[in-house]
Amino acid sequence: MPPAGSSPDRRREALRAAGLTAVLRTPAALAALLARGAGRLASAARRWWRHTPRERRGPVLLTTAACLLALWLTPYGPLLGAVALAGTAAWQGRGRDGEGDGGGPGEAERARLQTLYEALVPHLALAGDPHPRPLYSHDGDWRRAFTGFAFTEEGRLARLRLRYPPHFGDGEPECRARLERLLRARAGRGREYRFHWDEEAGELELTALAPLPSGIRVQRFVTAPSETVLGFTDLHAVRRTVPVVAEGGERRDLPPVVWRTGPRSTEPHLLALGQAGSGTTTLLRSVALQALRNGEVLVVDGGGGGEYAFLAGRGRVVAVEATAAGALSSLEWVVRETERRLLAANRSRQTGRDVPEDVCRPLWVLVDRPSVLSHLARSEGQRDPQDLLQVPLRYGRAVRISVALADQFEGAAALTETVRAYTRARVVLGDVTPGQVRAVLGEAPSTTAPPEVPPGRGYVRLGSGPVLRLQVPAAPDPYDAEASESQRLAVMELLPEPAAAGRRAGP
Known part of the structure; x- marks a missing residue:
């Protein structure tokens, strides 16, 4: 027996080991195992064969056949292979996820699973089902419907994999949302959940997610020159991590959401929407601080609140405009600069020379609250600043000009069709509904909203990729007295030196 003071995980492992030892003593139980x-x-x-592309099946089968042939020709190879196969089968046959001998769910866990099963019956049972043993019925057993589960040390449901009948409308968003709401309520509120639908196998997997880290400040991330870290997401969603320094000096490796720009990018321009105070301005400040490492930045502050005043006069900052007239002047310069770069790059390619350095230098155009700028320009009888964005949005990718816009949901209707069409990298921040996420990103998220939404929390989708959770790094205005001292110092450390006297930094 395990010691009484051991942790629940150790007690369960000890019970599983004891149960496996007891099973190995009886031939019938061993055969069943x-x-x-x-x-x-x-x-x-x-499952592997079903999800593997056809072009990969042949090489894998050839490699497997070669390994089996080598094993057959090796002395005692077949015997060793049989022993290894039997050991693998015995290990896979042991009780897992709270199942099996000696590791079954406890009384409270069985009661919770049965209660969840009974709550699913009205939604998944079919009236007049001719099947003699329906998958969901009022007198049914949850063991046939739940193929996998796991609980936390506190006894809360951490993971659940369930089967649903073929008549369930898994292709209808309303049916999915109804079932997800029920599972979320029964699994316990106050947490975030991820739902993975496997329509081919007729299974749904619910996983409780840990909250994203919200104390990461903007810093020099380990990225390529054409990469920008928009924020951080779940570890299972991306294939890389970057080292970061958290609050208190703790060093961690976190999975980033990397936005790639440049001539080879499929989503060179960004659009961020959110509510007031959700962190869209913080996102643009973070992008600007990272862009200043290898390129130039032009900022148009449509809100006029001075959120980007700390960038004025700094090296590689072209201009910081906060008025309608200044925005029009700056964006007209961006149009001329885009045309100049296109002509210079075309002339260099025709003559076989290298593209000039001033054409290859990245230029970032950051526009905050363009809807407000459009309203001010129309009220003064001037041209809409968004019309001037057509040239850099359409042709800027070839000459390393990237446009990033941020606005609130109230002004989203004022965005032009060109802005909507060419901003294929999308971010939604704040306490938003799945319908709002779908309207902006084109697809509803597979995760639920957090119980409390911190600033900079939302969702991101790059092109036609999946919808990911996102936590934007903290990049406050260093002149804001309400921001923490460590975050303000982190922003000041990333600022370049002031521009040299007499240098023309603006358009």
Whole structure:
């Protein structure tokens, strides 16, 4: 017996080990264990074969056949292979996820699973089902419907994989949302959940997610010159991590959401929408501080609140405009600069020379609250500043000109069709509904909203990729007295030196 003072995880592992030892003592139980493990291995092989592309199946089968041939020609190879296969089957056949001998769910866990099963019956049962043993019925057993589950040390449901009947409308968003709301309420509020629908197998997996880190400040991230860290997301969603320094000097490796720009990018321009105070301005400040490492930045502050005044007069900052007239002048310069770069790049390619350095230098055009600028320009009888963005949005990618816009949901209707069409990198911040996320990103998120939405929290989608959770790094205005001292110092450390006297930094 495990010691009484050990942790629940250690007690469960000890019970599983004791149960496996007891099973190995009886031939019938051993045969059942091997059969169960072989079935699981066969199921895993079928799932792999079903999800593997056709062009990868042939090389894998050829490699497997070569390994089996080498094993057959090796002395005692077949015997060793049989022993290894039996050991793998026995290990796979043991109780997992709270199942099996000696590791079954406790009384409270079984009651919770049965209660959840009974709550699913009205939604998944079919009236007059001719099947003799329906998957969901009022006198049914949850063991046939729930194929996998896991609980936390506090007894809360951490993961659940369930089967649903074929008649369930898994292709209808309303049916999905109804079932997700029920599972979220039964699994426990106050947490975020991810729902993964496997329509081919008829299974739904619910996973409780840990909250994203909200104390990361903007810093020099380890990225390529054409990469910008928009924020951080879940570890399973991306394939890389970057080292960061958290609050208190703690060093961590976090998975970033990397936005790639340049001539080879498929989403060279960005649009961020959110509510007031959701962090869209913070996102633009973070992008500007990262862009100043290798390029030039032009900022148009449509809100006129001085949120970008700390960038004025700094090196590689072309201009910081906060008026309608200044915005028009700056954007007209951006149009001429885009045309100049296009002509210079075309002339260089025709003559076989290298493209000039001033054409290859990245230029970032950051526009905050363009809807307000458009309203001010129309009221003064001037041209809409968004019309001037057509040239850099359409042709800027070829000459390393990227446009990033941020606005609030109230002004989203004032955005022009050109802005909507060419900003394929989208960010939604704040306490938003799945319908708002779908309207901006084109797809609803697979995760639920957090119980409390911190600043800079939202969702991101790059092009036609998946919708990911996002936490924007903290980049406050260093002149804001309400910001923390460590975050303000982090912003000041990333600022370039003031521009040299007499240098023409603006348009």
